Amino acid sequence: MNLEVKIAGVTFKNPIILASGCCGFGQEYDKFYPMEALGGLSLKGLTPNERQGNPPPRVAETPSGMLNSVGLQNPGIDAFLERELPNLAGRDTVKIANAAGATVEEYAYMAQRLDASPIDMIEANISCPNVKQGGAAFGTDCSMAAQVVTAMRKNTTKPLMVKLSPNVTDIVSIAKSVEDAGADAISLINTLLGMRIDISTRRPVLHQNVGGLSGPAVFPIALRMVWQVAGAVKIPVVGLGGIAKWQDVIEMMIAGAKAVQIGAALFGDPFTPVKILEGIQQWMEQKGISDINDIIGSVQPY
Amino acid sequence: MAYLQGSFPIIQKQQFNSDTYSFYIRCPEMAAQTVPGQFVNLKIPGFSLRRPISVCQRDDEVLRLVFQIRGEGTKELAALEPGMKADLLGPLGNGFPQLPPKAKVILAGGGIGVPPLLALAQVYGRNATALLGFRNKESLILEGEFAAECDTRVATDDGSFGYHGFVTGLLERRLSEGPADMIFACGPLAMLKGIADIAEKNQIPCKVSVEERMACGIGACLVCACRTVRDGKEIYSHVCTDGPVFDSREVVL
Incomplete structure (x- = not known):
């Protein structure tokens, strides 16, 4: 049975990747099961300098999901390359660096720094909803998104994946813009902007007032966008948003995703990725499917 | 582990x-x-x-x-x-630091911050003084179980049981009776701040257990941010892995 998928020349032993912002720099969930069980890890979003992130509370429960407003807290690219990345050396899983910046120049700088590192792939984060500058501001405008990708492309020969924001009117036009600018792959969706208010205090639950919605509540939106984008671009698409069980992964892949990322589901059940892999293999066996690649994009739309 | x-x-x-x-x-x-x-x-x-x-x-x-x-x-x-x-x-999380069982410790708890201190009352026994604060007599919990282990004093905000006032008042009183090796505190932020101030004034090491809205619990998602000072610089630490127990001088209450 083959679970291996190839994205932008990078081989993933299976299509399950942990999503950026949900798995730190890979060490935390390694205490439950070895990271070698996973196709890949998309590591915590990085910026040129250390960022402390937003004041708490940074998280809120929502129906079938959660809001977060972490705000890209990270030690900065130097500390990552010196202190964190070496811990992943020799570990047999695809390491993806998620990179963000406040300006086009910062994105270009991140690409340059990561190009010289042993990272397997770069994921350009033009979709973080929780930062004042940069982030989703670049991911909601076709020309800005293209500028970021062009600038990064110039500075790296590493496979470059671009993570898109769902907080847009037309996801397909953004996807086409980043493809034209030189992206090797697209991942979507980042979180949807949401809000909760405590009715007793009339204060928002999050200190930032608003934050990014993830969890099963967003899955149908993510699936729809993955389907639309996969049908419109030639580069591979990685689907994420609300995946919690193996059936969700199969759905995403039938819609056109070549691989998937798992995020919020980890917080409820750290073993979600392992259980998903078991479920996928049982399903393939039952259905007589020998290669997972055979189901990618096999949706029969009306 | x-x-x-x-x-x-x-x-x-x-x-x-x-x-x-x-x-x-x-x-x-x-x-x-x-x-x-x-x-x-x-x-x-x-x-x-x-x-x-x-x-x-x-x-x-x-x-x-x-x-x-x-x-x-x-x-x-x-x-x-x-x-x-x-x-x-x-x-x-990291838990409370362990002192020799003969150490004189003060356990200062407020409301739902009281329960985690009971395990310490068992460790330090008669060398511990528990100072427990509640809104009123109705919200009193675990008082008998503390009393079975250690010297236990209760305060209520409205005076309906024990000392009329806050845990900080009980702490001033306790310190007037003699020194202590360490204060362990858990409760509302205002209480923790009051306890930390008294500890500082009396030069007694003080450990506080804090809470924050949390998701993963293991340091992967970074949502449970807590303002702390490390090397003279204010940063966001994380309650789940850096805490929940912090030194009172390190955490910004």
């Missing part, structure tokens, strides 16, 4: 008052690894986020969790009954 996660039977349930409950959960492997001050992250069916709840007592087989209904999740949790299972992830 590896984290443990699984569903474990609730073997006993107590209700203290209208909103505070005690569960005894049989989880030998996890219980054996747990130290006072650590917490578990509890999954509640139908909710996305686990709820962090500190350990009140432990032995080699059983963890005791005391919690208060704060919202929809804890309300659902309170509906669980003996015989049903609870999905725990733990033990998490």
